[in-house]
Amino acid sequence: MWWSNLFKDMSPASFFNFSFLPKYGQLFVQGVEYTLLLAVVSVALAVIPALVLALMRLSKNKFIKGIAGAYIAVFRSTPLLVQLSIIYFGLFGVIQIPRITILGFVDLSRFIPGVVALALNSSAYVAEIFRGGILAVDIGQTEAARSLGLNKFACMRFVVLPQAIKNVLPAIANEIITMVKESSICSMLGMAELMFGAKAAASATYITLAPYTLAALIYFCINYPASKGIEAIERRMRRGDKN
Amino acid sequence: METRTEPIISVRNLVKTYNNGEIHALDDCSIDIAKGEVVAIIGPSGSGKSTMLRSLNLLEEPTSGSIFFNGVNLSDKSVDINLHRQKMGMVFQHFNLFPHMTVKKNITLAPVHLKLKTQAEADAMAEKLLKRIGLPDKADEYPAMLSGGQKQRIAIIRALAMEPDVMLFDEPTSALDPEMVGEVLDVMKELAHEGMTMVVVTHEMGFAREVGDRVVFMDSGKIVEQGTPSEIFDNPQNPRLKDFLAKVL
Amino acid sequence: MKKVLAIMLVMLMAFAMCPTFAMAAEGETLILGTSADYAPFEFMYPNDDGEMVYGGIDIFVAEYLAEATGKELVIENMAFDYLLAALQKGDYDIVIAAMEETEERLNAADFSDPYYTDYPAMILVKADKAEELATLADFDGLYVAAQTGTTKLDIANNDMPGANVVALQNVNDIINQLVNDKIDAAVLDGGVALEFADAEESLAIAVASDELGAAAPFCVAVQKGDPKGLLPGINEAIAQMIEEGKVEEFVQMADDLSGVAEEVSADAPEA
Numbered sequence: 012m013w014w015s016n017l018f019k020d021m022s023p024a025s026f027f028n029f030s031f032l033p034k035y036g037q038l039f040v041q042g043v044e045y046t047l048l049l050a051v052v053s054v055a056l057a058v059i060p061a062l063v064l065a066l067m068r069l070s071k072n073k074f075i076k077g078i079a080g081a082y083i084a085v086f087r088s089t090p091l092l093v094q095l096s097i098i099y100f101g102l103f104g105v106i107q108i109p110r111i112t113i114l115g116f117v118d119l120s121r122f123i124p125g126v127v128a129l130a131l132n133s134s135a136y137v138a139e140i141f142r143g144g145i146l147a148v149d150i151g152q153t154e155a156a157r158s159l160g161l162n163k164f165a166c167m168r169f170v171v172l173p174q175a176i177k178n179v180l181p182a183i184a185n186e187i188i189t190m191v192k193e194s195s196i197c198s199m200l201g202m203a204e205l206m207f208g209a210k211a212a213a214s215a216t217y218i219t220l221a222p223y224t225l226a227a228l229i230y231f232c233i234n235y236p237a238s239k240g241i242e243a244i245e246r247r248m249r250r251g252d253k254n
Numbered sequence: 255m256e257t258r259t260e261p262i263i264s265v266r267n268l269v270k271t272y273n274n275g276e277i278h279a280l281d282d283c284s285i286d287i288a289k290g291e292v293v294a295i296i297g298p299s300g301s302g303k304s305t306m307l308r309s310l311n312l313l314e315e316p317t318s319g320s321i322f323f324n325g326v327n328l329s330d331k332s333v334d335i336n337l338h339r340q341k342m343g344m345v346f347q348h349f350n351l352f353p354h355m356t357v358k359k360n361i362t363l364a365p366v367h368l369k370l371k372t373q374a375e376a377d378a379m380a381e382k383l384l385k386r387i388g389l390p391d392k393a394d395e396y397p398a399m400l401s402g403g404q405k406q407r408i409a410i411i412r413a414l415a416m417e418p419d420v421m422l423f424d425e426p427t428s429a430l431d432p433e434m435v436g437e438v439l440d441v442m443k444e445l446a447h448e449g450m451t452m453v454v455v456t457h458e459m460g461f462a463r464e465v466g467d468r469v470v471f472m473d474s475g476k477i478v479e480q481g482t483p484s485e486i487f488d489n490p491q492n493p494r495l496k497d498f499l500a501k502v503l
Numbered sequence: 504m505k506k507v508l509a510i511m512l513v514m515l516m517a518f519a520m521c522p523t524f525a526m527a528a529e530g531e532t533l534i535l536g537t538s539a540d541y542a543p544f545e546f547m548y549p550n551d552d553g554e555m556v557y558g559g560i561d562i563f564v565a566e567y568l569a570e571a572t573g574k575e576l577v578i579e580n581m582a583f584d585y586l587l588a589a590l591q592k593g594d595y596d597i598v599i600a601a602m603e604e605t606e607e608r609l610n611a612a613d614f615s616d617p618y619y620t621d622y623p624a625m626i627l628v629k630a631d632k633a634e635e636l637a638t639l640a641d642f643d644g645l646y647v648a649a650q651t652g653t654t655k656l657d658i659a660n661n662d663m664p665g666a667n668v669v670a671l672q673n674v675n676d677i678i679n680q681l682v683n684d685k686i687d688a689a690v691l692d693g694g695v696a697l698e699f700a701d702a703e704e705s706l707a708i709a710v711a712s713d714e715l716g717a718a719a720p721f722c723v724a725v726q727k728g729d730p731k732g733l734l735p736g737i738n739e740a741i742a743q744m745i746e747e748g749k750v751e752e753f754v755q756m757a758d759d760l761s762g763v764a765e766e767v768s769a770d771a772p773e774a
Contacts, residue, residue: 023703024682040553087741096585104592109533110577119580120594154313155350155409159342159364159416170364173354200673201580211547211555213675214540217702220679 020154025031034224035212039117042208043229049204050190053129054183055138060130061137066167068142086135091128092196099126099200107188116203124130125197129190137186144179145171181245187233188241195230205229260325261286262420262451263310270305270475279305280316281475287420292452293460294483297472298498304457306472309422311335311342312455324419340368348424350411351397351404357384358393361412376415381492387441392442403434405428407441414445423454425471456486465485471495518675532649533574535565536595538583540541540673545695545758558760561599563753564618564744568597568723571740572733582672586651587611590726596733601692603654603719617720618741620751622693624655626709626717627681627700633707636688639714642666645687648677654719655690662715663690681706693718 018030034051067079086094103124111119148171156166197209213219263286270280280302289294295303296481308314310321312328323338337427338408352360361383362376371379384390397405406426413421416471423442427435439461446465447454456462462469462483471484471494481491488501490496525548537557539545543755555579569576581589583600590612601621604614618660628636636642643665659668669686671677680686683698688709691699700706708734723741725733745748761772 022682022705023699024679024705035547035555037553038547038548038555045334054331076336099590100585100588107593125623149350151346151348155344155346155352156364158311158313158338158342158344158422160336160338160368161364162336165367169367170352174352177354200585201582203580206582209673210540210673213548215542215548217542217678217698218684219675241447242382242553 023218024220026220026224028218029139029225031212031216031222035216038208038212039202039205039225039229042205043233044201045117045204046191048130049125049194049202050187052186053126054190056126056130057133057137057177058183060134063140064134064138065141065145068138073096083135086132091132092097092199093191093244094132095125095196095200099124121202122199125200125202129194130211133190137183138220140179140182140186141175146177147178148174177248181241183243184237185238188237191234192230258335259381262289262324264286265310267318268306268309269317270314271317278475280309283477285470285477287451287453289451290449290468292446292465293470294466295455295461295470298458301472302475303472304424307453307455310422311339311344311413340416341419343416343418343421345406345409345413345421345426348410348430349402351395351405351409356394356396357408357476360397360408361415365415379415379466379478383414387411401434402430403437406430406438410441420451420453423452423456425455425457426459427456443485455494457502459487470491471498475499513697519742523568531575532577533565533569533572533661534577534579534594534596536579536586536589537561537600538582538586539580540585540599541695543698548760555651557758558562560619560753560757565599567744568737568740569751571743571772572736583650586673587724590724593726595730596725597737598724602724603723605654608724612724613734615723615725615734615737616741617722618744620720621718623748624658624690624715625693625696625705625712627689627691627696628687628709629681630705630707636709638711639663641711642688647690648689649690650674650677650684653716655692658715659690679705690736
């Protein structure tokens with residue numbers, strides 16, 4: 012390709028020595044797919060446990076509240092890499108996942124531990140998002156529902172949650188963006204996501220910096236437009252809410 | 255005030271404190287409300303009148319004392335309060351319509367979910383109630399599309415759809431623009447004339463005088479004076495009531 | 504909300520039922536754990552079909568061992584300092600990753616006979632300092648990096664008095680830091696150090712490297728106690744491999760494969 016010439020005399024430690032691209036570009040394409048898969052699946056799996064945690068946190072029962080609080084505190088106060096290592100070597104040392112490859116490059120025996128770790132971590136954050144969303148629903152809504160004779164559960168299900176979920180959708184989308192970035196840590200355990208692609212390209216070609224520049228560019232090109240899009244949706248939703 | 259019929263609501267020695275007893279919102283209040291009676295509760299802000307009203311269906315849990323509704327002690331922990339709330343309609347200052355539901359769904363949610371009516375029956379009733387308050391064309395609109403007065407009228411019929419024995423109104427016109435107060439009070443007057451038992455916390459002295467069978471004046475968490483509208487407004491006894499009336503009238 | 508959930512569920516189910524999955528049968532496979540960020544020993548490269556595959560000296564050794572023991576090779580990638588933990592956990596049958604036998608590692612794994620002896624460890628520095636850093640004592644007060652969990656890190660810690668040792672996860676990070684003067688020197692496998700000295704003009708091998716002595720040979724690691732009984736077969740195959748002179752062949756093959764950077768630029772004008 013004509014542009015390959017551009018890199019001919021560049022140092023391997025140059026920011027922009029992209030001469031590895033023709034051969035190693037594919038690693039990055041796969042990496043993006045793997046990264047998006049990790050982020051979307053782990054946040055999707057986190058939603059239900061997060062909702063349960065949020066409701067537990069709002070419970071009047073001190074014991075239930077304490078369990079959820081402890082879970083959230085532990086996962087928010089320890090590094091994801093530590094959690095990932097413990098879950099991968101500890102939890103999935105006991106549970107062995109069969110070595111099945113799907114889509115040609117996603118090895119389930121890696122992917123599942125990775126997704127579980129990310130989902131457990133994410134559920135702590137999403138739980139707090141839900142909790143905030145539930146608390147943000149006017150207390151008058153609960154009072155009105157309860158005054159009609161609806162019990163706590165029905166009130167939550169028909170009146171509070173639908174409003175809370177609408178409020179938190181942008182925050183959950185943002186959590187996916189966070190996960191796109193955070194999941195780079197899975198490269199440590201050999202999951203073939205974007206950061207892994209960058210490392211593999213760097214080590215095979217002795218071009219030490221540019222693969223990371225490219226990875227950064229790709230992360231940015233995914234996350235920046237996505238977060239702008241979410242902001243726009245958020246603005247429109249807020250307009251719709253005005254009475 | 256003596257009533258011959260059995261009271262529908264009977265409050266005995268009700269106390270409500272906040273901050274571990276530092277603040278007395280209600281201080282030993284007792285009151286009986288007879289079937290078909292319209293009771294207006296008036297008083298300066300912070301006097302405990304809203305707390306009193308909200309205690310009647312246990313939206314505020316009393317610190318001590320008891321509330322009997324149809325002879326059942328609601329403050330007894332073993333009582334299923336949800337069952338009794340179905341029979342006590344409540345209207346709030348800020349309407350509290352459910353913004354994510356259409357008007358019709360707002361009205362039919364509780365009766366249908368609580369299996370008091372089928373969806374078809376509830377829909378029919380919602381349409382009848384909407385017609386009655388002159389808003390038959392609003393059934394499929396969302397609350398955000400309505401004016402304050404319309405919202406409050408719909409909040410009233412949402413409570414009526416449960417066919418309650420008693421209606422509680424918590425400053426129902428305080429959040430309204432002045433030109434909309436009339437349409438809401440008209441609905442309430444009509445309700446009173448039909449014989450609904452009503453407890454109304456209000457700043458509308460004209461309404462209290464015209465519609466109330468009895469007016470209760472509260473101050474500092476206590477029921478200070480009560481009587482017929484003419485007793486309260488034309489011949490007040492307590493100096494605090496006199497003072498209050500001088501300010502609001 | 505329901506829609507989003509539904510789409511996600513459908514996606515998950517699509518994965519679960521994906522007909523293209525391949526399953527390796529237990530027993531007939533030899534699962535290799537390696538850290539493929541270490542050319543020329545193990546790295547990834549695109550094959551003729553453009554698919555990313557593993558290559559390098561250690562990979563060729565593993566392929567040889569698999570063939571000699573009649574098994575199918577499966578390669579798994581993992582950060583170097585997690586390799587022995589994953590081996591112990593049972594994820595792999597063997598680990599080959601330019602790994603020497605050391606006392607500490609013997610606590611976590613058993614090792615085969617040596618299959619290859621690399622150049623001795625070398626110290627990579629900025630080219631203009633290569634001459635003046637003539638003895639290990641000259642590194643007093645300098646910042647010296649090595650890869651986490653390697654014997655090179657032990658050298659930096661034990662044999663370079665007064666040096667500030669920086670442990671980094673992978674070699675690329677070390678090179679980046681060296682080029683950008685964040686560190687003053689890097690202790691690396693000789694082969695790797697030579698590759699970088701060759702590829703990056705500003706880097707060279709320090710004279711002091713001579714003091715580091717002979718290299719320890721690389722061995723194949725298996726689970727502690729060898730519960731799968733792999734070691735005898737492996738040792739036999741290694742002996743045969745060395746006798747056949749295969750290792751030199753592998754080094755040549757790896758050399759041909761690696762250095763893709765230069766190859767890419769050289770190809771460019773024709774493309």
